[in-house]
Amino acid sequence: xxxxxxxxxxxxxxxxxxxxxxxxxxxxxxxxxxxxxxxxxxxxxxxxxxxxxxxxxxxxxxxxxxxxxxxxxxxxxxxxxxxxxxxxxxxxxxxxxxxxxxxxxxxxxxxxxxxxxxxxxxxxxxxxxxxxxxxxxxxxxxxxxxxxxxxxxxxxxxxxxxxxxxxxxxxxxxxxxxxxxxxxxxxxxxxxxxxxxxxxxxxxxxxxxxxxxxxxxxxxxxxxxxxxxxxxxxxxxxxxxxxxxxxxxxxxxxxxxxxxxxxxxxxxxxxxxxxxxxxxxxxxxxxxxxxxxxxxxxxxxxxxxxxxxxxxxxxxxxxxxxxxxxxxxxxxxxxxxxxxxxxxxxxxxxxxxxxxxxxxxxxxxxxxxxxxxxxxxxxxxxxxxxxxxxxxxxx
Numbered sequence: 001x002x003x004x005x006x007x008x009x010x011x012x013x014x015x016x017x018x019x020x021x022x023x024x025x026x027x028x029x030x031x032x033x034x035x036x037x038x039x040x041x042x043x044x045x046x047x048x049x050x051x052x053x054x055x056x057x058x059x060x061x062x063x064x065x066x067x068x069x070x071x072x073x074x075x076x077x078x079x080x081x082x083x084x085x086x087x088x089x090x091x092x093x094x095x096x097x098x099x100x101x102x103x104x105x106x107x108x109x110x111x112x113x114x115x116x117x118x119x120x121x122x123x124x125x126x127x128x129x130x131x132x133x134x135x136x137x138x139x140x141x142x143x144x145x146x147x148x149x150x151x152x153x154x155x156x157x158x159x160x161x162x163x164x165x166x167x168x169x170x171x172x173x174x175x176x177x178x179x180x181x182x183x184x185x186x187x188x189x190x191x192x193x194x195x196x197x198x199x200x201x202x203x204x205x206x207x208x209x210x211x212x213x214x215x216x217x218x219x220x221x222x223x224x225x226x227x228x229x230x231x232x233x234x235x236x237x238x239x240x241x242x243x244x245x246x247x248x249x250x251x252x253x254x255x256x257x258x259x260x261x262x263x264x265x266x267x268x269x270x271x272x273x274x275x276x277x278x279x280x281x282x283x284x285x286x287x288x289x290x291x292x293x294x295x296x297x298x299x300x301x302x303x304x305x306x307x308x309x310x311x312x313x314x315x316x317x318x319x320x321x322x323x324x325x326x327x328x329x330x331x332x333x334x335x336x337x338x339x340x341x342x343x344x345x346x347x348x349x350x351x352x353x354x355x356x357x358x359x360x361x362x363x364x365x366x367x368x369x370x371x372x373x374x375x376x377x378x379x380x381x382x383x384x385x386x387x388x389x390x391x392x393x394x395x
Contacts, residue, residue: 009141009145009146009161009165010145011036011040011138011141011145012142012144012145012304012305012392013029013040013136013138013139014040014043014044016136017029017040017044017112017136018044018047020134020136021044021078021108021109021112022108022109023108023134024108024109024132024133024134025098025101025102025108025109025110025111025132025133026094026098026110026111026112026113026129026132026133026134027109027111027112027113027133027134027135027136028084028112028113028114028115028133028134028135028136029041029112029113029114029115029136029137029138030115030116030135030136030137030138030242031116031137031138031139031242032116032241032242032243032267033116033179033182033183033187034160034161034162034179035138035139035140035159035160035161036138036141036161037082037114037116037138038082038114039161040138041080041082041112041114042080044078044112045078045080048077048078048109049076049077049078050077050078050079050080051074051077051078051079051080052080052082053070053079053080053081053082054082054083055081055082055083055084055086055087055090056082056083056086061086061087064087064090067087067090067093067094068093068096068097071093071097075101075106078109078110078111078112079110079111079112080111080112080114081111081112081113081114082114083114083115083116084113084114084115085115085116085117086190091127091128091129092128094111094128094129094132095128095129095132097110098110098111098129098132099132113133116187116241116242117191117240117241117242137242137308139159139300139303139304140158140159140160140267140268140300140304141154141159141160141161141164142154142159142300142301142304142305142388143301143384143385143388144305144385144388144389144392146164148383148384148385151369151384152281154297155269155284155293155294155297156169156269156270156273156280156281156284157169157172157176157270158176158268158269158270158271158272158273159268159269159270159300160175160176160179160268160270160271162175163175163176163179163270164270169279169280170279172270173273173274173279176270176271176273176274177274179271179274180201180204180271180274180275183241183243184197184200184201184204185197187241188200188237188241191237191240191241192233192237195234195237199224199226199234200234202224203220203224203231203234203235203238204238204266204275205275205276206220206223206224207238207244207264207266208266208271208272208275208276208289209276209289210264210292211264211265211266211272211289211292211293211295211296212263212264212265212292212295212296213263213264213292214259214261214262214263215235215246215261215262215263215264216261217231217232217235235264242267243266243267243268243271244264244265244266244267245264245265245266245267245296245299245300246262246263246264247262247263247264247265247299247312247313247314247325248262248313248314249261249262249263249313249314249315249316250313250314250315250323250326250328250359251313252359256317256318256319256321256358257317257318257319258315258316258317258318259316259317259318263314265295265296265299265300266296267296267300268300269293269294269296269297269300272289272293272296273293276289290341291341294339294341294369295324295339295341298339298367298384299312299324299325299339301384301388302325302337302367302384302387302388302391304388305388305391305392306327306391306394307391307394310327310328310329310394311327311328312325312326312327312328313325313326313328314326315336315355315358315359317355317358320351321351321352321354321355321358322351322352322355323336323337323338323352323355323356323359324337324338324339325337325339326359326361327391329394332362333362334359334360334361334362335361335362335363335364335365336352336355336356336359336361336363336364336365337364337365337366337367337387338352338364338365338366338367339366339367339368340366340367340368340369341368341369342368342369343368343369343370346366346368346370346381347366347376347377347381348364348366348376348377348379352364352366352379353377356379363380364378364379364380365379365380365381365382365387365390366379366380366381366382367382367383367384367387368381368382368383369383369384370383371383373386
């Protein structure tokens with residue numbers, strides 16, 4: 001729960017994590033730094049006996065050189081381990097402890113692991129904790145969490161809690177600039193010391209300018225003056241750190257030539273704006289990135305409430321049929337979503353209906369910033385919040 005100026009925000013993931021702890025020995029919350037993992041974990045800790053360890057603290061990291069001796073003191077408590085990917089040797093010990101607890105009939109909910117590198121954490125835990133752990137990604141704040149009276153503040157500032165809740169636009173922008181600098185100079189080198197911070201800043205800024213564009217690795221490499229393999233390594237790192245989304249194209253057999261390159265989005269709209277020097281709403285509305293920024297913002301909000309087993313794609317043919325977001329629930333059920341930035345001319349284009357037919361979609365939506373909802377030729381025109389509620393109620 002976040003409190004500021006009389007405002008409190010409860011994360012939707014909190015009840016999910018609580019339920020997962022009832023069903024599994026360990027739960028991992030994955031998300032970028034400063035997205036609120038620790039706050040959520042400590043809120044949960046207030047409900048039950050618990051112990052928190054920050055493994056970035058050198059003294060704590062030293063203590064955990066003998067993890068079994070430490071954890072043996074907290075057998076009947078929830079142990080919260082923050083930045084757990086920094087102590088990879090810990091996972092084998094956790095496996096042994098969990099197996100011991102199971103043999104002793106101690107039930108579930110022993111460990112809550114917090115990590116800011118998804119692939120790294122999953123790789124480490126999947127080797128040692130398969131069948132013993134559940135995962136939940138914590139997204140940035142979304143419209144259902146903040147209340148959707150106006151989408152503008154969240155879109156402009158982004159969903160990192162300290163940016164969204166800052167006392168002014170100036171302080172919000174400064175927080176995001178500091179966040180970017182910290183990642184470039186400290187956090188990313190901790191995962192890959194070979195990554196020059198200035199080159200990565202240029203890449204990050206280029207991605208902001210090209211928000212939502214098809215991936216062109218050769219073009220990026222030429223602009224940066226580095227080779228394609230290095231660009232791919234940098235992109236993989238930004239994806240692993242949950243800062244960039246690589247949205248794949250839908251690739252089923254529809255008898256048409258389909259685009260095969262993924263789209264790239266910086267996952268937080270506020271970070272896009274900070275990288276481009278956009279300080280306020282007037283600056284955003286006048287900037288060429290405004291449409292792509294809105295599209296990425298809506299996609300992240302939608303995916304933040306989409307069930308984890310649903311696959312997300314975009315769809316585009318060489319003939320111009322296009323869908324901004326395809327949600328595939330199973331091979332027989334797909335929802336197709338077009339994203340509009342303005343409340344004018346929100347009815348779908350011909351290419352949308354062609355793609356709807358190509359994909360055999362079961363439902364179609366146009367998501368726009370207005371509040372009225374209506375139907376047009378079988379397609380639902382809805383607000384961002386209403387689209388999110390439709391997905392949140394899917395079982």
